[in-house]
Amino acid sequence: MKRIKIAGQWVGEGEPVYLVAEIGGNFQDFPTAVKLIDLAKASGVHAVKLQHYRADTLASRKAMFDMENTGVISQYELFKKYELSDALTGKIVAYCREKQIPVFSTPSHSTDVNQLRKYDLPVYKIGSDDAVNIPFLRYVAKEGKPMIVSTGMCTMEEIQRSVNAILEEGNDQIILLHCVSNYPAHIKDVNLKAMQAMQAHFDFPVGYSDHTLGIDACYTAAALGASLLEFHFTYDKKAPGPDHMLSKANEETVALVKRLQELYAMMGDGVKHPASSEEKNRRNNRKSLVLTQNVKAGEKISPENIDIKRPGYGIPPQDYSRALGKVAKRDLKADDILNWDDLSIP
DSSP, rough: OEEEEETEEEEEEEEEOOOEETTTTTTTSSHHHHHHHHHHHHOOOOOOEEEEEOOOHHTTOOOOOEEEETTTEEEHHHHHHOOOOOHHHHHHHHHHHHOOEEEEEOOHHHHHHHHHTOOOSSOOOOGGGGGGOOHHHHHHHOOOOOOEETTTOOHHHHHHHHHHHHHHHTOOOOEEEEOOSSSSSOOGGGOOHHHHHHHOSSSSSSSEEEEOOOOOSHHHHTTTSSEEEEEEEEEESSSSSSSSSSSHHHHHHHHHHHHHHHHHHHHOOOOOOOOOHHHHHHHHHHHHEEEOOOOOOOOBHHHTTTEEEEESSSSOOGGGHHTOOOSSOOOOOOTTTGGGGEEEEE
């Protein structure tokens, strides 16, 4: 599996999971954006993400939402409400750079890419709604930046077709995200085995874009090898707006980061060897050849005078047959732990 570098940090095989806090759609002004950025950085995520779109280029006035977090509502009107101005974008990018947290965005049209180009963001995110938008994927691919592609609503064949289009534009810096495009997504629909299928099928880092409530799906995805986790992030799950209720609150994100640190500590280096903490127990809790009765000097070791018992610092059980027939160099007592320097060949 390839590794992809985002803002100086590798993402992919052998690397800790990269955490992206999606704050787009959860603010409409600079002070709220600052609050979200500060909380996200303090929680331990690696990057924050915005959304860039213009209602006029994203949705027709006939497009409707009919989802649990929105109800039935005009897509155009909702998107119009949360458009990011160029001025606000510039202030947010500058603030993130001041605070040394990477920031990038999801454009939804070629004109959004044109707007973002001047900020020289480290990566472009492709939303699931554009996962099969081949002309748009080709346009973004030509920017030569890494692309994180969410694959909600996709079949494997559709993902392959989109990957091929990106590769044909000379861009192989691809990270794929398994995603369920429901808001919120329910546990029964998460299907993390699909993420594993993507990992087996593609030679790119594969991660998970989450819309569930709570942190269990993210944690499980990381345990199954996700290279990147993206999730919506909020300062208040009860704040007005459609995405807050399915976002991770600060305390949830802090808990997730802690659990992921513990997860990677548990994962270890993948080499089967005794842990350093086991060394004492290898000596005390393994078994050795132990005398069951007194043995005089010159007397042979036999099944009648030895058994296999703890501790483990004598002759090991696998040498039982080798020890049989050897003679004691000196008088030995019952319950002595037998060692090779106690014996000689007759």
